[in-house]
Amino acid sequence: MTVDHLGSAPDFGLGWLDASGPHSDIVLSTRVRLARNLHGYPYVARARDEDREAILGAISRAAETGEMPSGTVVMPVAEMDERTRRILLERRLISSDLAGRADSGPGKGAAVVAAPGEPVSIMVNEEDHLRLQSLVSGLRVMEAWNLADQIDDALGNGLHLAYHHDFGYLTSCPTNTGTGLRASALVHLPGLVLTKEIEKVLKGIGQVGLTVRGLYGEGSDVVGNFFQISNQTTLGKSEEDLVDHLGRIVSTVIQTEIQARQVLMRDAGSVTEDKIWRAYGLLRYARLLSYKDLMQLLSGVRLGASLRLLPGLEVVTLNGIMMFSQAAHLDRAAGRELSGPERQAHRAAYVRKVLGDESRPPTSGAAG
């Protein structure tokens, strides 16, 4: 079973899985996204097919002449098959809006620009003409910002971007105007959930101008105790201030989570260990797994790996499971569109294979 190739580009959007960043057991990834528009074209919502095609043309030329990462490819959404779009969605390189526009008129000019092995990518003609993003492992807001900024510069040299000297970058939605910057961190907070402190922490995050969402962004449920923390405002502060603010708040959340875990292990250590091992036992032996099921079990096991209660099990393994057991990735590995029950069986088989190969808790641990 090979699930690590997307056509000719092996690892679009997979860099963060290596868990190489700081606190990557708690902060899965940091993402910085910049919204940009070209001067002289209507915003996407009001653009005609020709406008969007012209915009894509301009961006493609800029990408060719600018200092873009080697191997950069422009992938028109209309040319992607259904599965590729779903794969890019699961990799967080395309929005469901953009992926869904592929086959109709508004799909004209819609594209994803990415390079293998690189943490940066671009959506073209999504809500804004350009949405640049960087996606890195762990809590690395400044690095993520620098990466996005470099691509912004590399492309911007060849493009005339819509910029107002009072407002900053102009965007389709006013909430993005200014820096056009949205920075977010995907954090895993089982300790705060289990100690029931999470509501207080989320409220605190809201009070300092940040917002919290579920795993798949706006409107999605919180599954498996994974939360996305991001800035709400983009205007009136510098990019550095915005990412620095996010970084400081997420650092505080990490410390609160670590404390919650200490309290948990002190006051309910055996119950918590039991939860963790039961999650491991189910992942290791289940024959059917829904994605929600999986995420909830991964949450327990991730806590166990982070607390070093599951010897030999690494966070990088769990990141991989999280990515490659998503629906489109499983379909791709199977070489066909799976039915719902088939996919649950393939997911469980994939998880067993990974855990069987990569993690064998010693018998002494099992008999402890």
Added chain:
Amino acid sequence: MTVDHLGSAPDFGLGWLDASGPHSDIVLSTRVRLARNLHGYPYVARARDEDREAILGAISRAAETGEMPSGTVVMPVAEMDERTRRILLERRLISSDLAGRADSGPGKGAAVVAAPGEPVSIMVNEEDHLRLQSLVSGLRVMEAWNLADQIDDALGNGLHLAYHHDFGYLTSCPTNTGTGLRASALVHLPGLVLTKEIEKVLKGIGQVGLTVRGLYGEGSDVVGNFFQISNQTTLGKSEEDLVDHLGRIVSTVIQTEIQARQVLMRDAGSVTEDKIWRAYGLLRYARLLSYKDLMQLLSGVRLGASLRLLPGLEVVTLNGIMMFSQAAHLDRAAGRELSGPERQAHRAAYVRKVLGDESRPPTSGAAG
């Protein structure tokens, strides 16, 4: 951890665990019990301390002179420590009534007679002066009856039993009068429960004069899909007819259960396999297990072992877990009275040890 000794008598009541009898994956054990009273003494409920002591004296003498199994010992309940009484209760060699009378006046004359390695035992001065029982693996009603009958003969030669030529053996409770025989089979019916046919089957059993109870007899809940099927009446039929009737009905129940399992595997095979493997995963890795938890998981795993879905896992192993992870057995293995949470941890550790040592499903099976 040694959990297989009870003082000097290693295996009182453990013979059935070997799963040597027919259909022992579905029928855990068959038990035949005979109620007898001595002529010339009041029934236990109305007996004075001296009466009961005289009864025990008469029975002890009969046991010494009769053809009893070698190593037969008479164990007065009053001389047993609390844990021994609980162990005998878990082995189904003593009733909670008799065990509870140990320290008070009514405890005088109360005793258990048993021999190591033998399937027969006797309660003295429980509801009747004598309650002889045989307990064997699988569905073996005629053998169980013969074993009980042999002991009845061996003892009866030296005793004058209360017998009426119209009514048969006279007993304290009229429902036992006649043969004084109660035969029961402990059966595991997960297929009928999962296919929701169990109610119909239980109703049918009731209509042919048999009764169904939970694992621990009258008034106990059905846990883990284990049911006790026994005869209700003891009068008006021969012993052979009674045990033959039970045997035929239980045989029918076994066939119905096997058919239900076939339907289950045909119509919901992957869901059933998932249930079985999840139960196995939890047993294999849980850190805390209540006995109810354990029995429910053992039910799934027993079904899996019976269907040969869990390679290398034998029913005899599961019988052992069922016996030795009961509270008093765990306390005995620990050498002290465990607290509730401690006992859950010891139970989980014991189960992990047994499954870790005795069952290693091949990797190919796990990655299936």
